[in-house]
Amino acid sequence: MAQPVEQPVKSKTLVVRSAVIAALGGLLFGFDTAVISGAERSIQELFQLDGFWHGFTVAIALIGTVVGSLTGGKPADKYGRNSVLMAIAVLYLVSALGSALTSSWIGFLIFRFIGGLGVGASSVIGPMYIAEISPAALRGRLVGLFQFNIVLGILLAFLSNYMVASMVTTDAWRWMLGIESAPALLFLVLIFLLPSSPRWLVLKNRREEAADTLARLGVADVGAQLKVIEESVYSEQHLQTERLFVKRLRVPVMLAILIAFFNQFSGINAIMYYAPRIFEIAGLDHASALFQSVAIGVTNLVFTMLAMSIIDKVGRKTLLLIGSAGTVVSLGLVSTAFFGDEPAGGAVVLVGLLGFIAFFAASQGAVIWVYISEIFPNRTRAKGQTLGSSTHWILAAIISWLFPVVVGGDRMATSYAFAFFTLMMLLQGWVVWRYFPETKGKSLEQIQEEFGL
Known part of the structure; x- marks a missing residue:
């Protein structure tokens, strides 16, 4: 069978604009993930929690994220990527306001869990939507926008926590959590400007709408590109099964699980959730610890931008290999700094953590969502995204809790x-x-063919 060739685009305007809007879900993702680091100490004291229940309270959003990542794919296939993105925006909004205003521990858990649902669904649907509207030559950078916005959200959360703690003396944690409602409302409004995914329209046999969307997205030869998508979808629709765990899909399934596994066992979310406490263990006071967390956010942002600029030139695998080497050295330095009766102190810990964040952001952080969005065929892409994302968040919940x-x-x-x-x-x-x-x-269809799909 001839290898399908993806058609070039005449104009990138709508593609880029749509990717930027969809990636705002990533900004809320990152903000929601990191904002708890500034509030967790006050929450522990307010609700008088021991270590186990404190860890559970911090991890409850991640437990919601697991549920969201497991359930996000099916409605995205049934109702469309756009409709699910709207629901995600509502979840973020409700969670931010509810977490900030509640006066009970149970209420706090419920609203943080709701926010986690939004994060989990967003981690599946955001990259999926961007991958499906993007040409191969731009896909890595455009899906990378989702990761860029995650780290921008993390930086904004660290910075917001530091500023709020400096300016608010009573119930600062409520302001830290409530501020997220503003970008959540903006995201909800902007989603109405997004075109539907042409691949989803083909899956729903809405050929004319798919052709119209491809034209709006600037595809040079709409007919040829539509044929590429239709041939791919047709071959998949005549398979005997839609199950994910079958022999023919063992390679993408294995890759999705492995990249998610190593993403979390790098320790990234332990650092993001507990960075101020780690710095305090190293000897810094609380205010200095919050400020050093901002340095982590800045480093994360800068090196994610670097990765986005080179991911389609250097390649996914090469970045992962470079990142592996760099994180080994950096994490080893942090471990050594805490070791012994006379530990090296806060400065060495800061250098090690900044080095780790730099190498992680330039490799795993930028590659994971791009890679998972590329390796599954159209018919199982939603399930594949769900598998990778849920594996990622189950492990994140376990590590952040323990x-x-x-x-x-x-x-x-x-x-x-x-x-x-x-x-x-x-x-x-x-x-x-x-x-x-x-x-x-490589186009999504070329990747499928190389995997024998």
């Missing part, structure tokens, strides 16, 4: 935790080198 229980305020326990993360990144480097194929510069 990290404060295991580490507490002990330097040696912290050293051992970072030594474990170091070993995981060493293992990631070998697995990526041995098993991960390169996908840069």
